Structure formats: structure tokens, C-alpha cells
Amino acid sequence: xxxxxxxxxxxxxxxxxxxxxxxxxxxxxxxxxxxxxxxxxxxxxxxxxxxxxxxxxxxxxxxxxxxxxxxxxxxxxxxxxxxxxxxxxxxxxxxxxxxxxxxxxxxxxxxxxxxxxxxxxxxxxxxxxxxxxxxxxxxxxxxxxxxxxxxxxxxxxxxxxxxxxxxxxxxxxxxxxxxxxxxxxxxxxxxxxxxxxxxxxxxxxxxxxxxxxxxxxxxxxxxxxxxxxxxxxxxxxxxxxxxxxxxxxxxxxxxxxxxxxxxxxxxxxxxxxxxxxxxxxxxxxxxxxxxxxxxxxxxxxxxxxxxxxxxxxxxxxxxxxxxxxxxxxxxxxxxxxxxxxxxxxxxxxxxxxxxxxxxxxxxxxx
Amino acid sequence: xxxxxxxxxxxxxxxxxxxxxxxxxxxxxxxxxxxxxxxxxxxxxxxxxxxxxxxxxxxxxxxxxxxxxxxxxxxxxxxxxxxxxxxxxxxxxxxxxxxxxxxxxxxxxxxxxxxxxxxxxxxxxxxxxxxxxxxxxxxxxxxxxxxxxxxxxxxxxxxxxxxxxxxxxxxxxxxxxxxxxxxxxxxxxxxxxxxxxxxxxxxxxxxxxxxxxxxxxxxxxxxxxxxxxxxxxxxxxxxxxxxxxxxxxxxxxxxxxxxxxxxxxxxxxxxxxxxxxxxxxxxxxxxxxxxxxxxxxxxxxxxxxxxxxxxxxxxxxxxxxxxxxxxxxxxxxxxxxxxxxxxxxxxxxxxxxxxxxxxxxxxxxxxxxxxxxxxxxxxxxxxxxxxxxxxxxxxxxxxxxxxxxxxxxxxxxxxxxxxxxxxxxxxxxxxxxxxxxxxxxxxxxxxxxxxxxxxxxxxxxxxxxxxxxxxxxxxxxxxxxxxxxxxxxxxxxxxxxxxxxxxxxxxxxxxxxxxxx
Numbered sequence: 001x002x003x004x005x006x007x008x009x010x011x012x013x014x015x016x017x018x019x020x021x022x023x024x025x026x027x028x029x030x031x032x033x034x035x036x037x038x039x040x041x042x043x044x045x046x047x048x049x050x051x052x053x054x055x056x057x058x059x060x061x062x063x064x065x066x067x068x069x070x071x072x073x074x075x076x077x078x079x080x081x082x083x084x085x086x087x088x089x090x091x092x093x094x095x096x097x098x099x100x101x102x103x104x105x106x107x108x109x110x111x112x113x114x115x116x117x118x119x120x121x122x123x124x125x126x127x128x129x130x131x132x133x134x135x136x137x138x139x140x141x142x143x144x145x146x147x148x149x150x151x152x153x154x155x156x157x158x159x160x161x162x163x164x165x166x167x168x169x170x171x172x173x174x175x176x177x178x179x180x181x182x183x184x185x186x187x188x189x190x191x192x193x194x195x196x197x198x199x200x201x202x203x204x205x206x207x208x209x210x211x212x213x214x215x216x217x218x219x220x221x222x223x224x225x226x227x228x229x230x231x232x233x234x235x236x237x238x239x240x241x242x243x244x245x246x247x248x249x250x251x252x253x254x255x256x257x258x259x260x261x262x263x264x265x266x267x268x269x270x271x272x273x274x275x276x277x278x279x280x281x282x283x284x285x286x287x288x289x290x291x292x293x294x295x296x297x298x299x300x301x302x303x304x305x306x307x308x309x310x311x312x313x314x315x316x317x318x319x320x321x322x323x324x325x326x327x328x329x330x331x332x333x334x335x336x337x338x339x340x341x342x343x344x345x346x347x348x349x350x351x352x353x354x355x356x357x358x359x360x361x362x363x364x365x366x
Numbered sequence: 367x368x369x370x371x372x373x374x375x376x377x378x379x380x381x382x383x384x385x386x387x388x389x390x391x392x393x394x395x396x397x398x399x400x401x402x403x404x405x406x407x408x409x410x411x412x413x414x415x416x417x418x419x420x421x422x423x424x425x426x427x428x429x430x431x432x433x434x435x436x437x438x439x440x441x442x443x444x445x446x447x448x449x450x451x452x453x454x455x456x457x458x459x460x461x462x463x464x465x466x467x468x469x470x471x472x473x474x475x476x477x478x479x480x481x482x483x484x485x486x487x488x489x490x491x492x493x494x495x496x497x498x499x500x501x502x503x504x505x506x507x508x509x510x511x512x513x514x515x516x517x518x519x520x521x522x523x524x525x526x527x528x529x530x531x532x533x534x535x536x537x538x539x540x541x542x543x544x545x546x547x548x549x550x551x552x553x554x555x556x557x558x559x560x561x562x563x564x565x566x567x568x569x570x571x572x573x574x575x576x577x578x579x580x581x582x583x584x585x586x587x588x589x590x591x592x593x594x595x596x597x598x599x600x601x602x603x604x605x606x607x608x609x610x611x612x613x614x615x616x617x618x619x620x621x622x623x624x625x626x627x628x629x630x631x632x633x634x635x636x637x638x639x640x641x642x643x644x645x646x647x648x649x650x651x652x653x654x655x656x657x658x659x660x661x662x663x664x665x666x667x668x669x670x671x672x673x674x675x676x677x678x679x680x681x682x683x684x685x686x687x688x689x690x691x692x693x694x695x696x697x698x699x700x701x702x703x704x705x706x707x708x709x710x711x712x713x714x715x716x717x718x719x720x721x722x723x724x725x726x727x728x729x730x731x732x733x734x735x736x737x738x739x740x741x742x743x744x745x746x747x748x749x750x751x752x753x754x755x756x757x758x759x760x761x762x763x764x765x766x767x768x769x770x771x772x773x774x775x776x777x778x779x780x781x782x783x784x785x786x787x788x789x790x791x792x793x794x795x796x797x798x799x800x801x802x803x804x805x806x807x808x809x810x811x812x813x814x815x816x817x818x819x820x821x822x823x824x825x826x827x828x829x830x831x832x833x834x835x836x837x838x839x840x841x842x843x844x845x846x847x848x849x850x851x852x853x854x855x856x857x858x859x860x861x862x863x864x865x866x867x868x869x870x871x872x873x874x875x876x877x878x879x880x881x882x883x
Contacts, residue, residue: 060781080784081793093782097800106796107786158787 009033009069010194011057011162016066018052026052028218030066034196034211036161039188041197043205044215045241053215054164054198059083070162086155086163090170092147094139100126100150101135107158125157126150128187145176152184156191163188165197169204181208202242206230214238230289235276236364239287246293246333248286249366252277259358261305262286266329268307271358276365283366290322290336292360295344295352306355309333311346321345327354422860425853428631431623434477435464437539437570439627442620452620458603459573462499463539466566467546469496471553483848484633484642485622491613498610504601507568514594515587518571523587524563536574536584543570572598621645634854658838658855665835666862668753669817675757676764676813677806684768684805688775702765710759714826717755721745721827747829755827756817763816764809771805807874815863835859 011034018027027049034040042050055061056068059080067074075083094103104122113121126132129149139147148168155163168184169177185208188195199205205212206226213223214237222229222238233239240247250264252274260274262284270286277284294300312331313324320336323346327333335354337343346352376384432439437460442453468474478492511518524544527533534541544567548558575595581588607614625645626633633643640656641648650656683702687695705713720726728742737743745751775798783793821836828837835855842852870876 058781058785060784080781081787081789083785084787085785087782087785089778089782091776091778093776093778095779095782095797095801106783106788110787110792154786164785 008035010036010038010071011196012067012069013053013057014067014069016053016056016063016068018049018056018061019064025064026218027056030218030220032213032220032223034194036194037192039185039195039197039208039210041199041205041209041212042215043199043202043212043241046200048215049218050198050213050215051166054166054196057196058085058087058164084158084160084162086158086160088151088155088163088165088168090167092151092168094147094151094154096139098139099135100131100137100139100142103139103150104135104154104157107154111158121157125153128156128190129153129183144172145180148172148180149183152187156187156193160193162194162196165195167199168197169199169201177204184208206242214241216241233275233287233362233364236285236287236366239285239362239364244290244334244336246288246290246327246330248288248328248330248333250284250286252280252282252284252363255280260363262363264307264328266327268328269305270307270356270361271305272361272363273359274363277363284363285366286361286363288356288361290334292356293335294355294357297355300355300357304355304357306353309352309354311348311350311352313348314346316345325352325354421849421853422857423853424849425634425851425857426630426632427850428626428633429629430477430480431627432629434468434473435461435623437461437542438464438623442624443627452615452617455602455604456573458607458614459569460539461607462502462504462603463543463566463570463573465495465499467543467550469500470550471546479847481622481626483637483846483851484626485618487613488619488622491611491619495607495610495614502601502606504565504569506599506601507572508563508565510594510598511568511571511591514591517587518568518591519562521559521561521563524567525559530585532583536578536588537571538574540567540571540574543567569601572600634850635858637851638854638858658835661833661835661838662858662862664749665818665859668749668756668832668834669814671753672756672760672817673764673810673814675753676761677810679757680761680764680768680809681802681806684765684772685802687765687769688772689777699769702762705759706762710822711826713759714755714823717751717758717827718746721751721754746827747832749828749832751827751829752824752832752834755823756820759823760813760816763812767808767812768802768805771808772802775801803874807870811867811870814866818863819859 011032013030013032016027016030017025019025030049030053042053044050052061056063057070059075059078063076068076070083070085095106098106101122104125105118108118108121122135123132126135129152131146131149131153134142134146134150139150142150148171151168155165165184169180172180181204184195197205197208206229209226211223211225212229214221214229216237221241222234224232224234229238230243233242236247239245248262248264248266248270250262250270252260253263253269254261255274255278258273260272260277262270262272264270264286272284272286297304297306300306307327309325309327311323312326315322315324319339321339321343323335323337324331325333325335378384378387380387438457441457441460465474468477474492474496475489478489478496481492482489508519517523527537528541528544544563547564547567551558551561571591572595575588575592578584578588578592581592584592604614613619621644625643631643636643636648638658640651640659642651683698687698687702690698718725722728723742723744723746725745727745728737731737732739732742745754779797779801780793783797784790788796818834819836820834821840824832824834825837825840828834836859839852839855839859842848842855867876
């Protein structure tokens with residue numbers, strides 16, 4: 001990154017490491033910088049270090065090595081209550097012995113705000129999450145979704161410049177979760193706040209974020225906007241983790257500019273885009289999205305390589321068809337096709353020919 | 367459901383009302399559940415509830431007076447104006463009969479002991495009188511009756527009287543005396559049909575005949591005897607009793623007897639709250655005899671202090687246990703539970719060793735020159751000793767409920783408070799502490815109720831100023847044998863605990879008490 005951009009960084013992790021027991025690094029050499037106003041999601045499987053990063057940012061865990069900076073200022077030694085960071089917890093952590101109003105008023109009381117000002121702010125925060133009528137309720141009287149809204153309002157009521165969210169929608173059912181994703185995104189955009197959002201749900205990450213940091217093994221595997229992450233994964237972990245993905249293993253046969261020919265282990269040659277492979281003879285995992293597979297030669301051109309495939313299963317899912325194929329010895333090769341007027345419906349046992357554009361197929365590390 | 371649209375009861379598939387068929391299907395379930403708890407229920411009823419009920423009943427029960435001296439009590443309680451407190455010949459004559467039977471049954475000493483609680487000296491009065499009543503010569507009655515009709519000497523005459531319908535009405539006391547005589551003769555292993563009736567029965571017979579107005583329904587024997595009786599030579603029982611012991615002439619004995627003649631009495635309860643019931647009504651005991659009020663207040667006060675100490679000492683430990691890693695928490699838990707594995711007696715005795723004037727703490731203080739030899743602190747056999755030892759012994763009962771409640775408070779609450787800007791202290795006080803209150807409540811109730819009835823520790827380390835009401839109850843149960851008073855004290859203690867529980871429920875709410883989960 002260029003220097004000018006780094007200066008504008010609002011949140012910054014600089015070579016941060018974290019170990020709990022002095023033997024294993026949970027976070028290995030984390031570098032991250034995000035500008036003000038960004039919605040950044042940390043996505044990864046459990047144990048990948050994403051929550052630890054969030055807790056270090058909030059101040060509940062200390063970095064073993066490295067600096068964390070907020071608005072240019074090192075915050076390693078600032079206790080959590082002085083950081084002024086709003087946080088939404090996984091279980092909401094709404095205080096059960098207080099009413100909704102008291103919960104929201106709590107951070108304002110601590111900031112020694114006078115009563116009138118407090119009431120105004122709480123009222124506005126409640127209206128923002130469409131819970132204006134619920135001030136007098138006890139927490140136990142609220143549904144999960146309502147608690148979620150209150151937790152959000154409480155994290156925002158004292159106007160923090162940075163809000164952290166630790167899997168805030170994990171406990172909600174699917175429909176409510178989708179609704180709240182939209183709601184959170186709307187509020188974050190309206191208030192122009194900077195959000196660091198932790199989740200293990202990739203749909204959530206893709207739909208809400210400006211950028212997504214994919215965590216694995218204590219490292220950021222890729223940090224990119226959602227579309228780039230999905231379409232241009234930089235390594236096979238990201239390709240596997242984000243979205244549905246078909247993997248074929250093989251060896252690089254030939255590299256020419258931004259095209260590489262790969263000989264698959266199960267037989268056959270295919271065209272790919274080399275991503276993090278460089279040498280002929282190197283092993284590679286080839287990644288191809290199920291919706292980018294072509295059945296005819298119309299779009300591929302005559303020179304493209306194709307593969308023979310056997311239809312194992314055909315599933316009708318309404319808007320799409322899902323076909324499972326045996327391709328080059330791989331029994332789990334999935335193809336998704338839109339339920340369009342002329343779309344072929346395959347029969348199990350049918351032999352077909354498939355192919356793809358080289359730019360849709362990425363040769364990644366093995 | 368289509369049934370819900372019409373107004374009649376909802377019907378099950380077979381046409382019976384749904385409610386009834388539901389009840390029927392649940393009945394078997396309920397019956398099974400009842401069977402499961404039946405053994406425990408029976409066990410508790412027989413070994414716990416029933417004895418406690420019996421014990422509580424003793425706090426008002428006072429039948430012994432009426433049962434031991436039925437004739438006497440019947441006379442002095444007969445109603446009508448009371449001319450004199452010390453009664454007339456008739457009553458003393460009845461007293462003789464009662465006393466004779468009681469002495470034969472060896473019940474007069476029990477009654478003496480009972481009445482001695484109310485007035486000291488009565489015990490020896492009864493013991494002495496019982497002994498002498500047996501030796502009093504009343505043969506003169508029997509002789510005179512035999513002169514009227516020799517049949518009177520024959521036990522068969524008495525037996526036929528006892529079996530006839532109206533004799534109990536005509537000769538109530540004689541019949542009572544005769545039956546009492548038969549009972550104790552039989553209890554001695556003899557056959558009453560082969561014994562001659564004893565002299566005291568004729569005293570009762572004489573009293574009956576003197577009092578008899580209407581002899582129309584009586585047989586010849588009784589009519590003849592009733593005619594002769596007014597001219598009999600009699601024994602002056604009043605004089606005789608006063609000769610046994612001059613206290614029989616004193617008003618106090620008779621006042622006491624009359625005050626406590628009822629089968630149920632509030633006397634024990636009055637006693638337990640430092641009042642006394644005497645002939646003229648209720649009155650506060652003199653200053654130097656009031657002990658229970660002070661003891662109750664002391665018990666409550668010290669239990670409160672012990673509870674407060676247990677909260678202060680137990681809270682930080684429980685917090686540590688709930689917030690440290692499992693390994694450390696387990697170690698702490700073992701240390702908290704360690705006292706449980708030692709005998710209560712050993713622990714209390716250990717405190718005796720620690721706290722006594724020649725004990726470890728005083729020795730250390732002297733050695734450090736903090737106090738001089740003459741100024742050794744009195745740490746035991748007083749309230750201080752009791753509070754220290756009992757706080758130590760009851761501490762686990764505070765720590766365990768506190769711990770189990772604190773363990774369920776997620777760390778995220780405190781974290782949330784801090785992220786909202788609260789300092790460590792504010793986060794603790796405003797967010798953590800209120801949520802641990804149910805644990806404090808549970809622990810406090812447990813410790814308070816345990817300590818309010820504690821016995822062994824105050825007995826060993828309490829001295830005179832550090833003992834509890836329970837020590838007094840134990841004294842009355844095992845030493846003074848005044849079970850009625852012990853029961854009354856126990857009942858009051860139970861009532862106080864229930865009252866406090868109710869107050870606690872009103873203020874804190876019993877729903878807010880959690881033992882865990």
C-alpha cells in the first residue's frame with residue numbers, strides 16, 4: 001500500500017501476534033488497515049483467530065507482540081473503557097436487571113450526561129432501531145430479534161466512531177437474520193460509522209461488507225471486496241471457503257502469459273488462469289465455480305479444452321438445477337444451471353461434455 | 367377445531383367432555399408419581415413431621431394437672447364465686463383421694479416437677495405429701511361404713527356397683543377411686559377381685575354420699591349409707607395436709623394449682639417471652655428473671671453479624687472461583703470444602719485452642735510484644751468467639767450458592783459494561799453485583815437460618831455471653847426437663863424464622879433466590 005493511504009488508516013493492526021499459552025500463536029503476524037467509514041468483516045472458521053483479533057481491538061485481550069492503532073494512536077495500553085469503541089456481543093450481553101431504557105442510558109450516565117440529554121439520545125437510538133415503544137420493557141420480555149436491536153442501539157447510543165460486532169446474528173433464525181443484515185448495513189451507512197464485524201457465515205460477510213478479511217490459521221488469507229473474493233480467490237483455502245466450489249487436482253503442463261494448461265490427475269487437459277503457481281510441473285488445485293461451467297461450445301470457442309462427464313444426479317431446486325457429475329475421477333463435481341426456457345435437464349447416466357473459459361478457472365496452490 | 371365455535375364444552379372423539387377425558391388420562395400419571403414419592407413421604411411424615419408436630423403440641427399441652435388430680439381440679443374449677451383461695455375441707459378430702467392414687471401410680475412427683483416450673487418448692491411439697499398421704503390413717507371411714515352394712519367390706523359389692531348403670535352418676539368419686547384402685551392393683555400383678563378395697567375408696571364414698579341430694583334412684587345400700595353418713599366421724603384432711611407441709615395453707619400453692627389446672631395453657635409461651643401467668647393475670651417477670659428476650663435478640667443479632675461476615679469473606683472467594691480457570695477454581699473449591707471433611711467438633715475445638723488466653727493467637731501477640739502478659743485478649747467464651755468460629759463453620763454455605771450463581775453470569779456482561787465506558791469498579795457494582803444478588807440472598811438465608819438454630823459451637827466457645835437460644839432449648843430438653851418451655855421456645859424460633867422469611871420474600875422476593883443454574 002502507498003504511504004498516503006496508510007496515513008488515512010483509522011484502524012490499524014501492525015504485525016500483531018497473540019498467544020495464550022506461550023506455545024501456540026493464535027494470531028500470526030496480522031497486518032490490517034482500514035479507513036474510516038468502512039464495513040469490514042472478519043470471516044473464518046472457528047479457531048481461526050478472528051474473534052481474538054476483535055477482542056484485542058476492544059481491549060479485552062492484549063497483543064503479545066505488535067501494535068494496534070486507532071485513529072493513529074497506539075491503544076495497546078489503553079484500558080477498554082477508555083477506548084470509546086461500541087460493541088455488540090454474540091449473546092447481546094444486555095443487562096438483565098435493567099430496563100431497555102436503563103441499558104441504553106448506562107453508557108451516557110457513565111459519561112456524566114444530564115438527564116434531558118440522555119433521554120433524548122436514548123429515544124433517538126431506540127427509534128433508529130424501530131424500538132421506540134420498548135423503553136420500559138425488561139430484557140427478558142424481548143424476543144431474540146428485539147434484543148438484537150437493543151444491543152445494536154446500545155452500542156451506538158454514545159456515538160462511538162468504531163463499532164465491533166461479534167457474530168451478532170448467530171442466535172437468530174434465518175429470516176430474521178437476513179432482515180437484520182440489511183438493517184445493520186443501513187444503520188452503518190446512515191451513521192457513517194466504521195464497523196468491524198466478525199462472523200463465520202459467508203453469506204452474511206458477502207452481503208454486508210465493503211471488504212472481507214478471510215481468516216485461517218491465525219492469518220488473513222485474503223482481504224478483498226466481496227465480488228473479488230468470490231470471483232478471484234487468491235488461494236485454495238479462500239476458494240474452498242467462500243461459496244460453492246469444484247476442485248480438480250493436477251500438474252501444470254504449460255504456462256503462457258495469463259493462461260496455463262493443467263493435466264488433471266484423473267486424465268484430461270484444461271485451460272486455467274494461473275494465480276499462485278508459476279512453474280511447469282508444479283502441483284495445483286484447480287478451482288471452478290459451479291455456475292461457470294459450460295455445456296456447449298457456443299461460448300468456449302473451438303480451441304478450448306473440454307472434459308467428458310457422466311451425470312450422477314439431477315436435482316430440481318425450482319429456480320436452479322443442480323447436477324452432480326463425475327469429472328476426471330471426481331464424483332462431487334457440481335454444476336448449477338438456471339431454470340431457463342431452453343435449459344437442458346440431464347438424466348443420470350447421461351454422458352456430456354463440459355468446459356469453461358480460462359478466466360473462470362483458477363489454478364491455485366495445492 | 368370446529369367444536370370451538372359452538373358454546374358447549376369441547377368434546378373428545380368418543381363424545382365425553384374433553385376436560386374429563388384429559389383428567390382421566392392424567393390420573394394414572396399422577397398416581398404413578400404419587401407412588402414414586404410415597405416411601406419418602408411416609409418416611410418424612412413418620413420421622414420428621416409427626417415428631418415436630420408432637421413437640422410443638424407440647425408447648426401448650428397441660429393435661430397432667432387435670433389427669434393427676436381430677437377430683438380436686440373438678441372442685442376448685444367448679445365455677446361459682448370463689449370465697450377463699452385456700453379451699454375447704456371438701457377439696458382437701460378430694461385432694462387426699464387424688465393424691466393417694468397419684469402416689470400409688472408414682473405420678474405425684476411428675477406433677478410436682480411440672481408445677482415446680484411455675485412455682486419453685488412445689489416439687490418437694492408434692493413429694494413429701496405423696497409419701498405421707500400413703501401413711502395417713504383413714505380406716506375410720508371404712509369401719510363406719512361396715513357398721514352401716516358389712517357388705518361394704520366385700521369387693522364383690524363394689525364390683526356390682528361398678529357394673530350397675532347409675533352408680534357412676536350417683537357415686538362419681540367413689541367409682542373413680544374404685545376403678546383407679548383396681549387399675550393399680552392389677553398393675554402390681556394382683557387380682558383386684560381377691561383384695562379388700564382400700565381405705566381411701568371409702569373417703570371418696572363418704573364425699574359422694576354427703577353430696578348426694580336425691581337418693582330415689584339409688585338402691586337400699588346406698589340409701590341407708592347416705593342416711594347414716596352425715597353422722598360419721600371424719601378425718602380433718604385440711605389439718606392433716608397442713609401438718610404434712612404448711613405450704614398447703616398458703617395461697618400461692620392453690621393459686622398456682624388453679625392457674626395451671628386447664629388442659630391447655632399459654633403459660634409456656636408467656637414464660638418464653640419473659641412474662642408470667644399467675645392468678646391475677648399476665649405480668650412481666652422481674653428484671654433478674656428475664657432471660658429469653660435478651661437471648662432471642664442476641665441470637666438474631668449474632669446470626670445477622672455472622673451472615674454479614676460470611677458475605678464479606680465469601681464473596682471475593684466465590685468471585686475468584688467463578689472467574690479463574692478450572693484448575694485454580696477446583697483448588698479453591700477444595701479449600702472451601704476442606705472444613706466439611708473435618709468433624710464439626712474438631713473444628714470448634716481447634717478454635718478453642720486458637721483463641722483461648724493461653725492460645726496460639728494470644729501467644730503470638732505476646733511474642734510480638736503487641737500485648738503484654740497481663741493484657742492477653744479475651745477472644746473466647748464470649749460473643750466474639752462465637753462469631754469467629756461460626757463464621758468459619760458456616761462459610762461454605764455462603765460460598766457455594768454464591769459460586770453457583772456467579773458461574774452463570776457470563777463474562778460478556780462485564781465486558782459489555784467496560785466497552786460502554788464503565789471502569790472496573792462501575793462495571794462490577796452496576797452490572798456484576800446486581801446479578802450476583804440472588805446468590806447473596808440464597809447464601810444469607812441458608813447461613814442465617816442455620817446459625818439461628820446453631821447449638822454445638824455456641825455451647826463450646828460461647829461462654830455465658832455468646833450462647834444462643836438453642837442452648838437454652840437444649841438445657842430445657844436435657845437438664846431441666848421442662849419440655850413444654852423448650853417446645854414454646856422452639857415454636858417461637860420457628861415463627862421468627864418464618865416471619866423473617868416472609869419479610870425477605872416481600873423485600874427481595876424469593877424468586878430472586880438461586881442456588882445455581
